[in-house]
Amino acid sequence: MTLAAHWLACGWILLEPPRRDIDGATLYIEALYWTIQTLTTVGFGDYTAETRGQMIYSMVVMMFGVGIYGWLIGNVASILSKRDSVEQFYHDNMERLKTIVSNRGLPPELQKRIRDYYDYIYSRSYSGSDEQALLATLPASLKHDVQVSLKQEVIRMIPALTESPENLIKDIATELETEIFIPNDTIFEEGEEGDKMYFLLSGELEVIRQKDGKIATLKPGDFFGEMALFEQTQRNATIRSLTYSETYSLDKYAFNSVLLKYPGVAAIIEQKAKERKSSTNQ
Structure with a gap:
């Protein structure tokens, strides 16, 4: 991501109209500042496109930034959804246990053994057996x-x-x-x-x-x-x-x-x- 920001900033510098009142280091910092605020969709508006080339370049960078954020959010959501499914499985079974205990009653020692079992399943990060869950989704030949x-x-x-x-x-x-x-x-x-x-x-x-x-x-x-x-x-x-x-x-x-x-x-x-x-x- 840092390397991409660097090269995008260099691209912006190439499109920058000639300026004699600024040194190269300051020009690069301003270009990098514009790149990062555009990629992160912040866009304060203190640095704007002045030429048609910069306008087109800005649109490309904006689309690139949206794509990067979409990819990151998708990966994070995928990780969280997997964890959430395991956690949901755990909490659903704990609720079922509470319902049975309140309606029918179970000895405390048996309740503890059931909780210990689901704690183990949860610690292994799967909702049931990995092997059984995989097999249940396969056609007969592959199974x-x-x-x-x-x-x-x-x-x-x-x-x-x-x-x-x-x-x-x-x-x-x-x-x-x-x-x-x-x-x-x-x-x-x-x-x-x-x-x-x-x-x-x-x-x-x-x-x-x-x-x-x-x-x-x-x-x-x-x-x-x-x-x-x-x-x-x-x-x-x-x-x-x-x-x-x-x-x-x-x-x-x-x-x-x-x-x-x-x-x-x-x-x-x-x-x-x-x-x-x-x-x-x-």
């Missing part, structure tokens, strides 16, 4: 390709699925769901029936056994609960969120519905899962 691109690598982390066909991996990828947990949320408890497995994307989880207490900490890139996909089994530990944590979850029934399309592969996968379980228990 499928995006899901596969984002999720197939985490699926191949499961040893039993490492060498599975590409089509099977793609079908499973479309079944993954995003789940967010706040601190102290229990993902599942030891002894309950397993019906999902999870891939940890962000945050930290602790693994707890009744006999041994805390036995491990899970970090991004870890997965857990996979045996629930292959057999009817109870959870052998409790998983609790230490921080705000984001995961992909894969439902057992969705997984089995995909395997029905690949009966030959399903038997191989189940055998690999049993072998891994056997080696882990030894």
Whole structure:
């Protein structure tokens, strides 16, 4: 902007009628003063166009100034509108929470957990899940390709699925769901029936056994609960969120519905899962 003002001031000097009562520095300062007040649409009127050339030049500079301001205002408005949409999402849900509390009542601790969840969403500057919001706007073909691109690598982390066909991996990828947990949320408890497995994307989880207490900490890139996909089994530990944590979850029934399309592969996968379980228990 400063460079543009400099060159526009130089242009004005070239159109200035000859003057012997003024030095070059003063002439440049006056021209720069005229340029800035014209670009900023202030226009005090103390420096005016005297020739037709200056009049035409003034109109060009005015149009340039309007364009620059339009561009700046448009960018600022774009930034504010994005922030406003996230803020509006936050406040709308806080109002809904207040309405439910006043009409139906909720325990204070549950209210706090809901507020904590939306505080986290707000701090991340998105109105809901970024991924889900993007997918909701895409046609079916693009939605499928995006899901596969984002999720197939985490699926191949499961040893039993490492060498599975590409089509099977793609079908499973479309079944993954995003789940967010706040601190102290229990993902599942030891002894309950397993019906999902999870891939940890962000945050930290602790693994707890009744006999041994805390036995491990899970970090991004870890997965857990996979045996629930292959057999009817109870959870052998409790998983609790230490921080705000984001995961992909894969439902057992969705997984089995995909395997029905690949009966030959399903038997191989189940055998690999049993072998891994056997080696882990030894």
